[in-house]
Amino acid sequence: MLEINGIKKSFGTLEVLRGIDLHVDQGDVVAILGPSGSGKTTLLRCLNFLEASDAGTMVFDGESFQMKGISKKEIRSLRKKTAFVFQNYNLFLNKTAIQNVMEGLVIARKIPKEEAQKTAQRALDKVGLSDRYDYYPYQLSGGQQQRVAIARAIATDPEIIYFDEPTSALDPELTGEVLSVMRQLADEGMTMLVVTHEMSFARNVSSHVIFMEDGVIVEQAVAKEFFAAPKEERTKAFLANFNQ
Amino acid sequence: MMDGRLWSLFADSFWKILLPGLTMTIPLTVIAFSFALIIAVCVALVQFANVKVLKQIARLYIWVFRGTPLLVQLFVVFYGLPNLGILIEPFPAAVLVFSLNEGAYCAETIRAALEAVPTGQLEAGYCAGMTYLQIIRRIILPQAMRTAFPPLSNSLIAMVKDTSLAANITVTEMFMVTQRIVARTYEPLLLYIEVGLIYLLFSTLLTCLQRAGEKRLSSHTKKGDE
Numbered sequence: 001m002l003e004i005n006g007i008k009k010s011f012g013t014l015e016v017l018r019g020i021d022l023h024v025d026q027g028d029v030v031a032i033l034g035p036s037g038s039g040k041t042t043l044l045r046c047l048n049f050l051e052a053s054d055a056g057t058m059v060f061d062g063e064s065f066q067m068k069g070i071s072k073k074e075i076r077s078l079r080k081k082t083a084f085v086f087q088n089y090n091l092f093l094n095k096t097a098i099q100n101v102m103e104g105l106v107i108a109r110k111i112p113k114e115e116a117q118k119t120a121q122r123a124l125d126k127v128g129l130s131d132r133y134d135y136y137p138y139q140l141s142g143g144q145q146q147r148v149a150i151a152r153a154i155a156t157d158p159e160i161i162y163f164d165e166p167t168s169a170l171d172p173e174l175t176g177e178v179l180s181v182m183r184q185l186a187d188e189g190m191t192m193l194v195v196t197h198e199m200s201f202a203r204n205v206s207s208h209v210i211f212m213e214d215g216v217i218v219e220q221a222v223a224k225e226f227f228a229a230p231k232e233e234r235t236k237a238f239l240a241n242f243n244q
Numbered sequence: 245m246m247d248g249r250l251w252s253l254f255a256d257s258f259w260k261i262l263l264p265g266l267t268m269t270i271p272l273t274v275i276a277f278s279f280a281l282i283i284a285v286c287v288a289l290v291q292f293a294n295v296k297v298l299k300q301i302a303r304l305y306i307w308v309f310r311g312t313p314l315l316v317q318l319f320v321v322f323y324g325l326p327n328l329g330i331l332i333e334p335f336p337a338a339v340l341v342f343s344l345n346e347g348a349y350c351a352e353t354i355r356a357a358l359e360a361v362p363t364g365q366l367e368a369g370y371c372a373g374m375t376y377l378q379i380i381r382r383i384i385l386p387q388a389m390r391t392a393f394p395p396l397s398n399s400l401i402a403m404v405k406d407t408s409l410a411a412n413i414t415v416t417e418m419f420m421v422t423q424r425i426v427a428r429t430y431e432p433l434l435l436y437i438e439v440g441l442i443y444l445l446f447s448t449l450l451t452c453l454q455r456a457g458e459k460r461l462s463s464h465t466k467k468g469d470e
Contacts, residue, residue, distance in 0.1 A: 050367050076373060084371035090364035094386045094464045104372030107382060136464045
């Protein structure tokens, strides 16, 4: 469904991504692990063109694109097939929960308002916020805001959702409520690419794991194998920190 | 201290001064400030969005209109432009100059407010599939205008008082009318204080409007709950 080859990205002289290849099939839940500064977030941002890549190709749904020099129109059509969940939620601050979910439907996809409203309500119900439709972001807890963000993502019926450390800004209790929503999505077959520090999520929910360091993929494997029998020394060392 | 003659002069001239306030000062302020806001939003947006050429023109415009005295601008337009065969009536000339002058200041206020909106708002809009213009219009600008509202109200209040400068290009606004009454009655202290009080009245009303406006605009922030 999604295949990328040779993504490179530098910030000035700092090479953040040094040639990343990635393959995601429909229904895969891929967890991207790695220490801070390994390029995980940059990779995800490049995939949705929030950062411009310096090189690389992308095949999305059989259509191929050059990551560098891709047109605005192509970017927008790709973005309409994907969704992105940010570490700090990034809900539209001047919109209520339901307006946040409807915005991408009504404005970007020209779906009639009534239909969009129903879709938005269903999405919010699904993340357990049926009693928070008309709340502004500042009236919601971090966990609730992130669940609105997930509702905003699923409402557009995307082919893949990118999650950028979705629980890193939350305390353990709120982390739990967000992770359980994500687990539910995974069970329903949503294709997800998740940058995370949550080892339990990677271990128990994801189907594949990618371990990154210094802008390259050190190891990628089916989740069970990755945790049971890591091949690379660096991966073993990384996992050892969590098994103490 | 004030004898009967002064009291009746005060009372008589009150309406004489207030009337041009209602027919000149307020319309001049409202019209010019509306144009100023339109100019300011456009000028701020071309800079925020980094539109080539237009951005340079915007900077040049702000540089000129912030860098020269309002009074000089009024004189250039009203007394100077006729040399080029451009004759503008006093009131439209005042509207033109006040709009352009105020627009330059408000543009900077709005640009600062636009830049204060977190970049995550733009990114979230992109990821929702929205175009840049849709995000600006529906997400960024509404949030920026909330931030810009108090300083813009400041500018509006300043402008009400600055309209007294229009007296210099023969606009018969409050201050000019006051000067005429002073010329007849030789009571400058009483009458200039009186016109000052009327400006104060206008400013006070605007301050109340500002409070109400802020309350309305802040439904999406914590302030709205207070």
